[in-house]
Amino acid sequence: MYNGTEGKRVNLINLEEVPKSYKKEKLQYHFNIDSPRSYVNEKTLASFFGAMLEVNYLDIGCNGFSHQDGSSKPSKSHVNGNNGDFKYLRIDKSLKCGSGTSLNIIKSPDSLDYKRQNKWNNALNKFGWKSMLGWSYKHKGKKKYLNHITHNTKNHHHHLHIQHYEPLFKEIKE
Numbered sequence: 663m664y665n666g667t668e669g670k671r672v673n674l675i676n677l678e679e680v681p682k683s684y685k686k687e688k689l690q691y692h693f694n695i696d697s698p699r700s701y702v703n704e705k706t707l708a709s710f711f712g713a714m715l716e717v718n719y720l721d722i723g724c725n726g727f728s729h730q731d732g733s734s735k736p737s738k739s740h741v742n743g744n745n746g747d748f749k750y751l752r753i754d755k756s757l758k759c760g761s762g763t764s765l766n767i768i769k770s771p772d773s774l775d776y777k778r779q780n781k782w783n784n785a786l787n788k789f790g791w792k793s794m795l796g797w798s799y800k801h802k803g804k805k806k807y808l809n810h811i812t813h814n815t816k817n818h819h820h821h822l823h824i825q826h827y828e829p830l831f832k833e834i835k836e
Contacts, residue, residue: 672742674701674732677724690718696759697726699734702743709789709829716785719778721757723749725764725821745825751775751782764820771799776808783809783822790829796822
C-alpha cells in the first residue's frame with residue numbers, strides 16, 4: 663500500500679514487473695515502460711491491459727504513471743497511478759526507448775500513424791480515461807486533432823496524456 667495523497671491509500675503495481683508481451687490466438691500486445699514513474703494501481707492496470715488487447719498493437723510506449731510512493735514528480739497530475747503518458751504511435755511501428763525517442767509530431771508529423779493512434783485513443787477512452795491532452799497534426803495540409811483531444815496542450819507535442827479516469831467496473835465476488 664502506498665500513499666500518494668494525504669489520507670488516501672492505493673495498491674500500486676510496478677509495470678516493470680508485469681508481462682510486457684502477450685499473445686494468444688488473435689489477442690496480443692507488447693509495450694515498454696520508458697520512465698521511472700512505472701507504478702499503476704490495480705484498476706488502471708486492468709484498463710491498460712484491456713485497451714492494449716482491444717487494439718492488439720506491439721508498439722505501445724508508456725512514458726509513465728506514478729512513482730513507487732504514489733507521487734509523480736515532476737508532474738503533479740499522475741498521483742496514485744491514475745493518469746499516464748504514452749508515446750505517439752509511429753507509421754513504421756517501431757518501439758523506441760530512452761531519452762529523446764518520443765515522436766515529436768511538430769517536427770515529424772508524417773511519422774505519426776494517426777489511424778492507429780485514433781484507435782488507441784478510442785480504446786483508452788473506452789477503458790476509463792475520459793480526457794486526453796495532446797497536440798494537433800497536419801494531414802494533407804489541414805490541421806487535425808487526434809480523437810478525444812480538443813486543443814493543443816503545452817508540452818504535449820511528443821506524448822499523449824490520459825486523465826480523468828472513470829472506469830465502469832463490475833466487481834465479481836466469489
